[in-house]
Amino acid sequence: MKKVTSVFWITLAITLILSFWGAIAPKGFENISGTIMSYISVHFSWYYLLIVSLFVIFCLYLIFSPYGKIRLGRQRDRPEFSYPSWFAMLFSAGMGIGLVFYGVASPVSHYINTPPTADPGTREALEDSLRITFFHYGIHAWSIYAIIALILAYFTFRHGSPGLISATLEPIFGHKMKGSWGKFIDIIAVFATIVGVATTLGFGATQINGGLTYLFGIGTEFWVQLVIILIVTVLFMISAYSGLGKGIKYLSNANMALATILFLATLILGPTLYILNSFIDTLGAYIQRLPAESFRISPNNEKEQQWVRDWTVFFWAWWIAWAPFVGIFIARISKGRTIREFLSGVLIVPSVVSFLWFSAFGMSGIDAQNNGVDIAGLPDEQALFGMFDSFPFSMILSILAIMLIGTFFITSADSATFVLGMQTTNGSLSPPTTVKFVWGFAQSAIAAVLLYTGGLQALQNALISAALPFSFIMLLMVFSFFKALRKEKGEKKV
Template sequence: MKQVTSVFWITLAITIAASTWGVIAPKNFESITGSIQSYISVHFGWYYLLIVSLFVLFCLYLIVSPYGKIKLGKQEDKPEFSYSTWFAMLFSAGMGIGLVFYGAASPISHFAKTPPLAEAGTTEALRDSLRITFFHYGIHAWGIYAIVALVLAYFKFRHGKPGLISATLEPIFGDKMKGPLGKAIDVIAVFATIVGVATTLGFGAAQINGGFSYLLGYEKQFWIQLLIIVVVTGLFMLSAYTGISKGIRYLSNANMGLAAALFLLMIIIGPTLYIANSFVDTLGSYVRSLPSESLRLAPNNDGQQQWVQNWTVFFWAWWIAWSPFVGIFIARVSRGRTIREFLSGVLLVPSIVSFLWMATFGVSGIDVQQAGAAIADLPDEQALFGVFDQYSLSIVMSIIAMLLIGTFFITSADSATFVLGMQTTNGSLNPPRTTKFVWGIAQSTIAAVLLYTGGLQALQNALISAAFPFSFIMLLMVYSLYKSLRQEKLASEQPSTSKSYSASG
């Protein structure tokens, strides 16, 4: 523990305090976090929509601009991982449990329970259900991740800065980032990561529990979710012990194998032609509606505005809360790629995979819902298993799904312990195992506390609350990167200034 910084102790103290509060006064904890979440959603929904759209536009600008040729590293650096392994790591760390949890639940909810625009169960609601799901899991989500990852990779590998969020803001604030202000920024990033990952672990535990309860017919109980968290914590601790080149790498590839198996089974057994037609049609409507949907708040329609707050704002907050963790992890595995190659890969490939996944499981769910199966009446964590139950090989698919949730669970938590260790040991690329173990226990504890205090709603409350302060830091990161890229371009055009830039950068 000699390598840890004050950020470790401060954030650990905040985490312990929050956990203790949740255990001692769960109702009060749920009430306070609920009030914070409600205030942010109502009063700052417009802010979330604007900044996330800005992040996407900035990424697209960098892809087509001359800055896209700049390498994330020295000129001689080569990528550490192949494209297939790189994409597997991106996908496993960035979307995993969320895709399995919401793969059927989101489209069915948008179609039959709470459609965003049309009347439930109509053709318009059906069309909107997939389009909105694509929107929530498309380039906006990956644009959020890409910003944090790009900024960190650029400053770490090209300019030799520590792999810390605060270090990326030195072009704006200078040496102040090495003092209390920098520590405060890193504490916000670390705590947002803990809450973001804990929320996802909570969703994973709830869905594994939901799967067992649906298949075996027992009542969902907190102690079973707690047992699931304890078992998976032990497994990801074991994975964390082996390091990034073994544990996370092997598990990421295993995730993709299980996901591919489940995906292909559903394609074959499900309504194949309906899935293919719906995917292509929805892809077109997604692209056409992207500008208007990105900024849709419906201020004159209370019902639609509430829907945006409950869904779009929630998802943008989820991705922002996850962005320190996913961004740092993606940066760690992306050395040697150009900005254009990096952004094209991070924005497009995982988005297309997410669209294919959502179309497959969403259309299969809607198809059986239209045929009379009451999937919409099930809790979100059981929707996927309810869909499987309407098809052949349902037990096989349910077992694969629970294994997939478990491996995504382990990979996300394992990756997060690595990132948290890195952020609290001054950006070390190989943080001590003891530090990673402490953070592994901390994030599992928070997940358990959130489930104990209010289930999935408490998870959502905590997520939106934790994401809000980090969103301001992300805006500063965008400006800092743009400022540094301009300086680098000027330095390359005027060789006499390159020496001074190198010394200051």
């Protein structure tokens, strides 16, 4: 523990205090977190929509600008990982559990339960269901990750700065980032990471539990989910001990293999032609309506406005809360790539893969719904298994799905322990195993507390609350990065 900084001890203390509070006073914890979330979602919805759209615009600008030729490292540096391994790792860390959890649930819900504008069950609701899902998992989500990853990789590998969020703000604030203000910035980033990852682990635990309930009748009590979290914690600790080049890399490749098997099985056993037609049609609609959807908040329609808060704002907050973790991890594995190569890869490839995934699983779920299977009536965590129940080999597919959720769970938690260790050891690219273990247990404890205090709603409350302060830091990072780029190119300082 010699390498740890005060950021480690302060953030760990905050995490332990909140965990203890949630454990002994769950109702009070749930009420306060709910109040904070409600205030933010009502008063800052416009802000979330605006900044995420600005991130997209900035990423697209960099791709087509002369800055795109700049390499994330020295000119002689080349990528450490091949394209397949790079895509597998960034995709597993960046989306993983979310795709499996919402692959069927989101499109079916937008079609039957919560359509954004149309009447439930209508053709308009059906057409909107997949397009909206594309919107929530497309380039907006990945631009959030790309911003953090790009800026960190640039300062770390090209300027030799420590891999800390605070170090990226030195072009604006100078040496203040080496003192207490810098530590404050890093504490916010670390805490946002803990909450974001813990939330996702909570979703993963509930879906594994949901699959076991649907298949074998195992109860959905908290203690079952706690056992799942404990088992997975042990497994990702073993993976963390193996290191970045072995544990995470091998698990990420295993994730992609399992995901590919499930995707192909769903594409073949499901309504294949309908899936392919829906993918092409929705891709066109997504591109066509992207600008309007990016800024849609419906101030004159309370129902639509509430929908935006419940869905779009929630997803933007989720990606922002995950951004420190995913961004730092993607930065770590992206040394040697140019800005244009990096952004093109991070924005386009995972988005298209997500679109294909949701087309296959979402349209298969809707097809099953229209043929008499009540997918919409199932809890979100069981929707995937309800859809598989309409397929041949349903038990095999469901077991493979549980295995995929588990490996995504392990990979996300493993990657997070690396990132948290890095952020609390002054940016060390090889944080001590002991530090990674401490953060592994801490994020599992937060996930358990959030499930204990309010289940999925408590997870959503925590996400939206934790994302807001870090979003301000992201805006500062963009300004600092652009200032550094202009200085490197010899242009007039901003």
